[in-house]
Amino acid sequence: MKHLRFLLPLGLFIGLVFFLxxxxxxxxxxxxxxxxxxxxxxxxxxxxxxxNKIIRRDDLLGKVWMLNVWASWCVACRQEHPLLLxxxxxxxxxxxxxxxxxxxxxxxxxxSNFGNPYDSSLFDQDGRxxxxxxxxxxxxxxxxxxxxxxxxxxxxxxxxxxxxxxxEPLVRQLNA
Amino acid sequence: MLKFAFTLCLALLAIFTHAxxxxxxxEDPALEARMLSITSELRCLVCQNQTIxxxxxxxxxxxxxxxxxxxxxxxxxxxxxxxxxxxYGDFILYRPPLKNSTFVLWMGPLILLLTGFGVLVFVxxxxxRMPAENFEPEEMEFTEDPDSSTRTF
Numbered sequence: 063m064k065h066l067r068f069l070l071p072l073g074l075f076i077g078l079v080f081f082l083x084x085x086x087x088x089x090x091x092x093x094x095x096x097x098x099x100x101x102x103x104x105x106x107x108x109x110x111x112x113x114n115k116i117i118r119r120d121d122l123l124g125k126v127w128m129l130n131v132w133a134s135w136c137v138a139c140r141q142e143h144p145l146l147l148x149x150x151x152x153x154x155x156x157x158x159x160x161x162x163x164x165x166x167x168x169x170x171x172x173x174s175n176f177g178n179p180y181d182s183s184l185f186d187q188d189g190r191x192x193x194x195x196x197x198x199x200x201x202x203x204x205x206x207x208x209x210x211x212x213x214x215x216x217x218x219x220x221x222x223x224x225x226x227x228x229x230e231p232l233v234r235q236l237n238a
Numbered sequence: 239m240l241k242f243a244f245t246l247c248l249a250l251l252a253i254f255t256h257a258x259x260x261x262x263x264x265e266d267p268a269l270e271a272r273m274l275s276i277t278s279e280l281r282c283l284v285c286q287n288q289t290i291x292x293x294x295x296x297x298x299x300x301x302x303x304x305x306x307x308x309x310x311x312x313x314x315x316x317x318x319x320x321x322x323x324x325x326y327g328d329f330i331l332y333r334p335p336l337k338n339s340t341f342v343l344w345m346g347p348l349i350l351l352l353t354g355f356g357v358l359v360f361v362x363x364x365x366x367r368m369p370a371e372n373f374e375p376e377e378m379e380f381t382e383d384p385d386s387s388t389r390t391f
Binding site: 096188194 | 301323325
C-alpha cells in the first residue's frame with residue numbers, strides 16, 4: 063500500500079478537476095424557483111388586446127396551461143418567438159403571455175409584427191404580477207397543472223431541446 | 239442702451255430663481271434607512287453581484303419600491319424577507335438560512351478546519367514517537383550522488 067502513496071496527489075487532483083468541471087456546468091443565472099410544486103400566484107390582469115377584459119388566476123383552473131413572460135423591449139424574446147409560434151401551432155395547451163413592464167401599444171405592435179402565439183396576453187404594466195411570479199429574466203416560461211400548481215419553470219429563451227425533452231412530455235403527463 | 243436694459247432685466251430675473259436642496263429619495267428618511275438596510279441584505283437577481291440597494295436594474299428599483307410600500311403598511315423585516323424568499327428563493331438572501339441544503343455551505347469551512355487540525359495533531363504525535371535521529375540534518379545527497387559528476391552545470 064505504501065508504494066502507492068505517490069498517487070495521492072494525482073487522486074486529489076482528479077477530485078479537484080471533478081468539482082471544477084461540475085462547477086463549469088452550473089449556470090448561476092438559473093436560480094431554482096421556489097414556486098415549483100406550489101400553487102401559482104394569484105393575479106387579476108387586463109388582457110393586452112382589450113383593457114376591459116380581466117383574466118384571473120382561477121379562470122385558468124382545470125386546464126394545463128403555459129405562461130410565457132415577454133415584453134416588446136426584450137431582445138431574447140424575439141429570439142425565442144419563432145419557436146414559440148411553431149409550438150403554438152401544435153395546439154398542445156393554451157399559451158398565455160404575460161406582457162411584463164411594457165406599454166400596451168408597443169406590446170400590440172410587437173405581436174402584430176412578429177406574430178401572436180398566445181391565446182391571450184395578460185398586461186402587467188408595473189411588473190407587480192411579475193414580482194409575484196418571481197420573474198427576473200424575461201423571457202420566462204411556466205407550466206401549470208389542472209389544479210393551478212406550478213410544475214415547470216424555464217428561465218431565458220426556450221430551445222427546441224427544452225420543448226421536446228421537458229415541456230412536451232410534461233404536458234402529456236399532466237393531461238393524462 | 240436698449241441692450242443694457244435687456245441684460246439688466248435678464249439679470250434681475252435671477253431673483254425669482256433659487257436653488258433648492260436635493261430632495262430626499264423618500265419623504266421619510268427613517269423609512270428610507272430601514273429600506274436600505276433590508277435591501278442591502280438582498281441579492282439583485284438580474285446583476286447577481288450587487289445588492290438590491292445598490293443596483294440600478296429595473297427589477298431592483300421595483301423591489302425597493304415594494305419594500306418601501308411594505309414598510310409603510312407596517313410589515314416587519316422578517317415578513318419582507320419571507321415575501322422575497324417566497325418569490326425568488328433563498329438565493330436572494332446574501333446570508334442564506336441554515337438548513338439541510340445549505341449545511342455544507344455553512345459547516346464546510348468548520349469541517350475543513352477541524353480536519354486540518356486533526357491531521358496536524360496526528361502528524362505531530364507521530365513525530366513525537368519517532369527516534370531523535372530522524373531529525374538529524376541529512377547530509378546533502380547530491381554531493382554523494384555518483385551521477386552528480388555527469389551533470390552539466
